[in-house]
Amino acid sequence: MFKVHAIPPERLPELLSLMPKAELHIHIEGSLEPELIFALAKRNDVQLPYADVAALRSAYAFTNLQSFLDLYYAGASVLLHEQDFYDMAWAYFEKAKADHVVRAELFFDPQTHTARGVAMGAVIEGLSRACRDAHTQLGISADLILCFLRHLSEDEALATLEEAMPWREHFIGVGLDSSELGHPPEKFARVFARARELGLHCVAHAGEEGPPAYIWGALDVLQVERIDHGVQAIHDAGLMQRLADSQMPLTVCPLSNLKLCVFKNLADHNLGQMLDAGLCITLNSDDPAYFGGYLNDNYLQTFAALHLNAQQAYKLAANSIEASFAPEADKHRWMHELKACFQGFAEQD
Template identity: 70%
Template sequence: MIDFDRIRPDRLPALLRAMPKAELHIHIEGSLEPELIFKLAERNGVKLAYPSVEALRAAYAFTDLQSFLDIYYAGASVLLKEQDFFDMAWAYFEKAAADNVVHAELFFDPQTHTERGVPMGTVIRGLEHACRRAHAEMGISASLILCFLRHLSEDAAMATLEEALPYRQHFIGVGLDSSERGHPPEKFARVFARCRELGLRIVAHAGEEGPPEYIRSALDVLKVERIDHGVRCVEDPALVRRLAAERMPLTVCPLSNVKLCVFKTLADHNLPALLKAGLVATINSDDPAYFGGYMNDNFVQTFAALPQWGAREAWQLAHNSFEASFVPEAAKQAWVRQLDQVFAAAAV
């Protein structure tokens, strides 16, 4: 047993950085830093609406999810070739390795690219190559989750799925992202039923800007195995009890929630309430290039804003990330042993 009380508070920031962790809510297009956007734009002859890296970064003042998405899709316009997708993912993996992320499940939005004429194979091959190389060279376990854009139609999602099936061996599951308001999960009931038939893992964004009812719909209609965000569940106590009883993971993104005005500050975040309710809450970076931080930034800044939290909560969040991951049980247990070793070494 780890004696959490013996871990001094001043050691906590270093411990948060050093502990192994899994990232389960990362939009790989959202890791595209302005410097790389400009590099790829020059390489591919794409004209940007911003004159400089500084001007683009200055535009990252979002009032809600849609104001972010407008810039997000503009940034993705520079991604045209397989090498571009590789370079983007590789840049993320370098940061993930530095943050002691041992496993990452990367969301990608093929419709953002195929609608611009980029072939599905170009997108998936570039990302898969980066995942393979990250495992070989950095020891990071990585997999891909194909996300449907919920502001588009279900027919478009179904067509995207069929287009991706020749590359089925390269992605483990499907998700649902983009504008939440006005696009409830049940809009995509048929395509998710098809995905379940194919044996794909199922996740969906719900309860970020959308109401708790969207979380229920994701559970009951889409039959998800994880809820991405899910922070508005606290508005429905019965739903909170259900999520806890079913050990349904929530992939929470603190810096993203503040940047998109879901919470005013990190100190206002309801993560403490989620953990106290026994939910399998995790910390993730979402779109780190746009929201001001990768995994360790999210951990360190969140804990700094929540002085009531200590080593016990840090261990629980990392443990939850492994429990919620889509990997064999043996891999989860190996990572938990690593986690325990790091905390045991700090408790001296």
């Protein structure tokens, strides 16, 4: 076993950047950079209520989740054709490659697009083609997770799942996102039961802004395999124990939490406390184009603000690989690569 203590702290940023890692919480529509929004608006003849890229970027000052979602859905309005979805995902994969992401599980929000008259096939086929090319051209293993918008009804979620069935082999799971408060997991019990029947993986946003009760609901009613965010669990000792005992993965997104004012400063983030409590924490970017950073930015800034160490870096990267829905053989290979990466840093010392 490598000696983590042999890795000098000044080499930590390099190690964080180079270590192989998985990203399990990225909304692909949240990777749409202002430059691409404007390029697609021009290509598709869509009018935007902003004069230019700088004006749009300057609107990225959020006070809570809803203030962000309003802009996020407006940004997605430029996506109309299969090629648009491909281009968006490809731009993300190029960033992911630079960040040494070996596995990416991409959330997408079909209802945001089908409500505007975009065909389900255009959405899924464009994203799916980009995932295939990411594998063959960049060596990134990638899959899609279809998310239901929780501010809409469960009947609409059920109809969306059925509408996506012709493309069943193009996605591996379902998720639950959008406005959390006032939309508890229980509202989606039937559609998640149906998804489980179909053999789909189940995850849900819970405890981003919402109370610990929403995390209990996601676990017990939706029977999820991962909790997205989950940072509000800290307020419920029984829930913390349950999460630790079950090693339920949490996909935590520190820069997102900072930009959406869940924590006032990154130094106030509870990720270190949750790691110390023995929870299975992973680090992710959520909506990198809106929150000021991709995956490595999240690692680098969080480690600097919370004074985390190489042991914790290893744990977070290992958790991300183990908590992914990739085939076991791939996970095994990435774990080997991760160990070799740390070994290399320890030996050079």
